[in-house]
Amino acid sequence: MSRIGKKPISLPEGVTATVNGQTITAKGPKGELQFVFTEQVNVKVEDGAVVVEPRDESKDARAKWGMTRSQINNIVQGVKTGFERRLEINGVGYRAAMQGSNLSLSLGFSHDVTYVPPKGITITCPKPTEIVVSGIDKQVVGQVAAEIRAYRGPEPYKGKGVKYAEETIFRKEGKKK
Template identity: 75%
Template sequence: MSRIGKKPVPVPEGVTATVDGQTVTAKGPKGELTFVVNDEVLVKLEDGAIAVDPRDQSKAARSRWGMSRTQIANIVNGVKGGFEKRLEINGVGYRAAMQGKKLQLSLGYSHEVNYEAPEGITIAVPKPTEIVVSGVDKQVVGQVAAEIRKFRGPEPYKGKGVKYADETIIRKEGKKK
C-alpha cells in the first residue's frame, strides 16, 4: 500500500482544479498546468481535494499510484507558489551574468557559455556567483538547473564548479609527497 497515495491532494484557495477523465488541470496565480494520469490509476475530485486510487491491486497499478499523487501535488503547488532551485559558482574567475534573456557563464573555458532558458522558466543572477532558476513546473526547473550544473560540475579536490546551494561536495585529499 502506498502511504503517499492514500493522502488526497488538497486544493488551496486561489487554485482551481478540474478532473476530466484521466486529465488533471490546475489553474492558479502563477499559471496553468496539466497532467495526464496513467490508465491504471483512478482520479476523483471530491470535497476540495483530489483523491487518487489504483484501479486494481496489480503491481503496475500500485507502483503508479504514489507517483501520480505526487505529480498532481506538484502541479497544484506549482501554480500556487512555483518552484525554484539555487545554484552556486565556486572558483577564481568563475561568474554568471544575464545578457537579455540569455545566461552567460564564465567557467574557465576558452569561451563563454551561453544558455537560453526554455519557455516558462525565469533565470536570475542576484550575485555573480549565484543563479536562481524558477518556474511553475518542478520537472522543468530541475532539468534546467541540472543542465546549467552540467557545464562545469563541482570537482572534489578544490570544490570549483557549479553546484546546488544545498549540495555538499565531499572533498578529497590531494597527492602526498
Template identity: 75%
Template sequence: MSRIGKKPVSVPQGVTASVDGQTVTAKGPKGELKFVVNDEVLVKMENGEIAVQPRDQSKEARSKWGMSRTQIVNILTGVKDGFERKLEISGVGYRAAMQGKNLQLSLGFSHEVVYQTPEGITIATPKPTEITVSGIDKQKVGQVAAEIREYREPEPYKGKGVRYEGEKIVRKEGKKK
C-alpha cells in the same frame, strides 16, 4: 499499499482544479498546468479534494499510484507558489550574468558558455556567483538547474564548479610528496 497515495490532495485557496477523465488541470495565480494520469490509476474530485486510487491490485497500478498523487500535488503547488532552485558558482574567475534572456557563464573554458532559457523558466543572477532558476513546473526547473550544473560540475580537490545551494562536496586529499 501506498501510504502517500491514500491521502487525498486538498486544493489550496486561490487555485481552481478540475478532473476531466484522466486529465487533471490546475489554474492559479502563477499560471496553468495539466497532468495526464496513467490509465492504471483512477482519479476523482470529491468535496474540493482530489482522490487517487489504483484501478486494480496489479503491481504496475500500485507502483504508479503514489507517483500520480505526488505529480498532482506538484502542479497544485506550482500554480500557487512556483518552484525555485538556487545554484552557487565557486572558482577564481567563474561567474554568471544574464544577457537578455540568455545566461552567460564564464567557467574557465576558452570561451563563454551561453545557455538559452527555455519557455516557462525564469533565470536570475542576484550576484555574479549565484544563479536562481524558477518556474511553475517542478520537473522543468530541476532539469534546467541540472543542465546548468552539468557545464562544470564541482570537482573533489578544490571544489571549483557549479553546485546546488547547500550541496556538500566530498573533498579528496591531494598528492603527497
C-alpha cells in the same frame, strides 16, 4: 499500500482542478499546468481535494498510485507558489551574468557559455556567483538547473564548479609529498 497515495491533495485558496478523461488540469495564480495520468489509477476532485486511487490491486497499479499523487501535488503546488532551484559557482574567475533573458557563464573555458532558458523558466543572478532558476513546473526547473550544473560540475579536490546551493561536495585529499 501506498502511504503517499492514500493522502488526499487539498486544493489551496485560489487553485482549481478539473479532471477530463485521463488529464487533470490545475489553474492558479501563477498559471496553468496539466498532467496526463495512467489508466491504472482513478483521480477524482471532491470536497476541495484531489483523491487518487488504484483501479485494481495489481503491482503495477499500486506502483503508479503514489507517483501519480506526487505528480498532481507538484502541479498544484507549482500553480500556487512555483518552484525555485539555487546554484552556486565556486572558482577563481567563474561567474554568471544575465544578457537579456539569456544566461552567460564564464566557467574557465576559452569562451563564455550562453544558456537560453526554455519558455516558462525565469533565471536571475542576484550575485555573480549565484544563479536562481524558477518556474511553475518542478520537472522543468530541475532539468534546467541540471543542464546549467552539467557545464562545469563541481570537482572533488578544490570544489570548483557549479553546484546546487544545498549540495555538499565530498572533498578528496590531494597528492602527498
